[in-house]
Amino acid sequence: MKKIVLGLAVSIATAGFVSTAVAASPSFTPTAIVLIDADSTAALLDKAVTAYAKGAKAETVQALQAGTAALETEAKSSTGSFKDKLLAQVANLKKLLPLAQSGLLKGDVLQKAVSLAKTALGAGQIEKLMGGGNLVSKVAGLTSNLNLVKTGLSVLGGSNASTGNSLVTTALGGLSKLSKGGVVAKAAEPAVKGQLDSVLGFVKGIL
Numbered sequence: 001m002k003k004i005v006l007g008l009a010v011s012i013a014t015a016g017f018v019s020t021a022v023a024a025s026p027s028f029t030p031t032a033i034v035l036i037d038a039d040s041t042a043a044l045l046d047k048a049v050t051a052y053a054k055g056a057k058a059e060t061v062q063a064l065q066a067g068t069a070a071l072e073t074e075a076k077s078s079t080g081s082f083k084d085k086l087l088a089q090v091a092n093l094k095k096l097l098p099l100a101q102s103g104l105l106k107g108d109v110l111q112k113a114v115s116l117a118k119t120a121l122g123a124g125q126i127e128k129l130m131g132g133g134n135l136v137s138k139v140a141g142l143t144s145n146l147n148l149v150k151t152g153l154s155v156l157g158g159s160n161a162s163t164g165n166s167l168v169t170t171a172l173g174g175l176s177k178l179s180k181g182g183v184v185a186k187a188a189e190p191a192v193k194g195q196l197d198s199v200l201g202f203v204k205g206i207l
Helices: 007-013 019-024 038-054 057-077 083-102 109-130 136-156 158-178 182-206
Strands: none
Touching: 038 057, 038 083, 038 109, 038 136, 057 083, 057 109, 083 109, 109 136, 109 182, 136 158, 136 182, 158 182
């Protein structure tokens, strides 16, 4: 399975950006903030994409800084197998900050970077929720984060989006059985765990 690499996109976005301009650019290290709610982090990153589409450079940079800092806080606090994946997405977003500030960020580079970050974030939260105990009490959180993964994948397009969305849809169907509780939920839980593991395995493969 092909891994999605943003390095090429960033290189294209920086074409023509002379070394003197790089040297003159200020440092854009996001200020650490305590914000590890996946929905809030995703909302900040989405705000950066929306601001960029409007041509609001200052708002784009501000939202991207805040979203990147929130994602970094989550990544550093993670103890799961997605820790390195999250940190890699943080590094990708940080590379885009000076480009956003200078107006050299072109095309859909930011949107794809945010989509990958949201996919990693959602998957990391799913893994965390699956750690210990039954899944019946975690249906709401699992559903929310599966939808976050699905949203991220949909922007990427191609076979990755198609395959990933199919796996997510299957897992969402399984969670709907868990929400019924009782014997139905107990019987469905082993299959749902397998479906969630398939989603996580797929996400690891593309990041």
